[in-house]
Amino acid sequence: AVAGNRITLDITASRDLDALIAGDVVFSVAEATVATDRVTIERTNGTVSSAYFDVIDSDGDGVVSFSVSYTGDIAGIAGLQTSSTDSSTVTVDNALPTILDVGLTSSTSTAPASVGSTITLTFNASETLAADPVVTIAGVSVSPVECDSQNVCTAEHIVSAGDTEGDVGFSIEFRDLAGNAGTQVTSVTDGSSVTIDVTAPRLDNVALASSANPVAVGGNVSLTFSASETLAADPVVTIAGVSVSPVVCDSQNVCTAEHSVSADDTEGDVGFSIDFHDLAGNAGTQVTSVT
Numbered sequence: 628a629v630a631g632n633r634i635t636l637d638i639t640a641s642r643d644l645d646a647l648i649a650g651d652v653v654f655s656v657a658e659a660t661v662a663t664d665r666v667t668i669e670r671t672n673g674t675v676s677s678a679y680f681d682v683i684d685s686d687g688d689g690v691v692s693f694s695v696s697y698t699g700d701i702a703g704i705a706g707l708q709t710s711s712t713d714s715s716t717v718t719v720d721n722a723l724p725t726i727l728d729v730g731l732t733s734s735t736s737t738a739p740a741s742v743g744s745t746i747t748l749t750f751n752a753s754e755t756l757a758a759d760p761v762v763t764i765a766g767v768s769v770s771p772v773e774c775d776s777q778n779v780c781t782a783e784h785i786v787s788a789g790d791t792e793g794d795v796g797f798s799i800e801f802r803d804l805a806g807n808a809g810t811q812v813t814s815v816t817d818g819s820s821v822t823i824d825v826t827a828p829r830l831d832n833v834a835l836a837s838s839a840n841p842v843a844v845g846g847n848v849s850l851t852f853s854a855s856e857t858l859a860a861d862p863v864v865t866i867a868g869v870s871v872s873p874v875v876c877d878s879q880n881v882c883t884a885e886h887s888v889s890a891d892d893t894e895g896d897v898g899f900s901i902d903f904h905d906l907a908g909n910a911g912t913q914v915t916s917v918t
Contacts, residue, residue, distance in 0.1 A: 628682050628691070628719050629805045635679040636693055638708075643673030645698045652678040652696075656719050657689025673700065682719055691717040720805035725753040726812045730819045731795060738859070739824035740795070741907035744786045746821050748797050748813070752778040760801035765790050765823060788825050795821040824907035829855045832881075833918045835897060842897075846888045850899050852914070854880040862903035867892050 628634055636652065647668045654661040665680045727750065734745040742809075746764055746842040752774065758771040764784035774780040833852040843849060848866050852874065860873040866886035876882040883910040901914040 629807055630682050630684045630686070630721055632682045633679050634682060634691055634717050634719075635677055636695075638678065638695060640674045640697070641661075641802045643700045645674075646670050647676055647678070647695070647697065647699045648698075649746075651676065653694045654678075654680055655692045656682075657687035658692075659687055661686075664740075666755045668749055682721070684721060686719050687723060688720050688722050690717065691719060699761060703712045718865075718883075720803065720807065722803075724756065724801060724803040724809040726799055726801065726809060727753065727816065729799075729812060730817045731797065731815055731821050732819060733821045735907065738878045739822040740786045741823075741909050742786055742788050742825050745796060745909075746784045746786060746823075748784075750780050752780060752801065754778065754803050756780075757802045757804050757806065760799050762799050764797045765795050786823055786825065790823050790825060792823050792825060795823055813836035824905065824909060827909045827913040828858060828903060828905040830901060830903070830911065830914045831855065831918060833901075833914055833916070835899065835911050835917055840889050844888050844890050848886045848888065848897055850884045850886075852882055852901065854882060854903065856880065856905050858882075858903050859908065861905050862901050864899065864901050866899045867897050 634654070638647070646669065649663050649666070649668070652666055652668055654666060661680050666678055667680070668676060670676045696705070697708070698705045723770055724814045727746070730752040732747050733740040735741065740746055748762065748764055755778060756774060758808065760780060762769045762772050762782040764782060765786070767784055767790070769782040769784050772780055774781045797813065801809045803809070830852045835848065837848045838846045850864060850866055857880055858876060861872065862882060864871045864874050864884040866884065867888070869886055869892070871884040871886050874882055874884045899915065900916065904910040
């Protein structure tokens with residue numbers, strides 16, 4: 628039971644009783660007595676009565692106990708009842724659930740998440756939650772949300788081409804078994820973050836130069852280009868049909884590849900190719916011509 632709920636004790640006697648009055652029925656929540664003016668007693672007939680009170684925010688969390696002091700209206704025999712006859716119990720739970728240890732990770736580790744990558748949100752609940760929490764990751768509703776017996780929950784989102792690029796946001800809305808709603812959670816507790824990048828990189832300022840024209844054996848052919856963003860490892864470059872390594876890219880993403888001409892090289896116009904992808908794994912379109 629939570630604040631606003633009504634807790635009712637149904638009383639049925641085997642014979643007529645004197646009418647119960649204030650103080651005859653006493654409720655306690657977590658061993659704290661409920662004020663008499665909060666308790667209402669209603670008499671249906673000589674053998675049937677009921678008593679109830681409404682749970683308020685200041686009531687503690689715990690089991691509701693009661694005592695009923697009664698007197699028979701004929702013999703005047705007094706009695707005291709302190710337990711239900713059907714083993715029923717009621718517990719008050721006014722405490723709001725909380726979310727702890729919130730973290731966000733990607734299957735790409737520290738690199739940005741691209742199409743097909745899995746973004747995982749994990750968190751611990753302070754108590755058992757009612758059904759699945761309502762979770763969004765990158766603005767997309769996630770279902771199912773799996774919570775284990777230790778109230779550790781996991782939600783996963785697979786990045787699609789339609790996802791918004793940039794830092795990944797999320798939200799968690801949740802309730803406990805009593806129906807108490809926790810405060811929506813939208814930030815991590817461990818400093819973790821994930822970025823989405825679904826845009827393929829591009830190359831600009833692609834140029835081919837040589838130490839001479841035409842270039843002979845021992846001469847150098849240089850290929851330079853600028854990437855729109857940081858590339859993952861070295862681009863795969865061929866010049867005159869020969870694989871070139873290393874390809875050196877500076878902090879401004881300007882890259883250079885050089886090939887030393889050998890007697891085995893094919894004469895004529897020098898061709899080249901550049902295959903490349905960004906840190907998120909997005910592949911750019913192969914480049915085979917200068918700009």
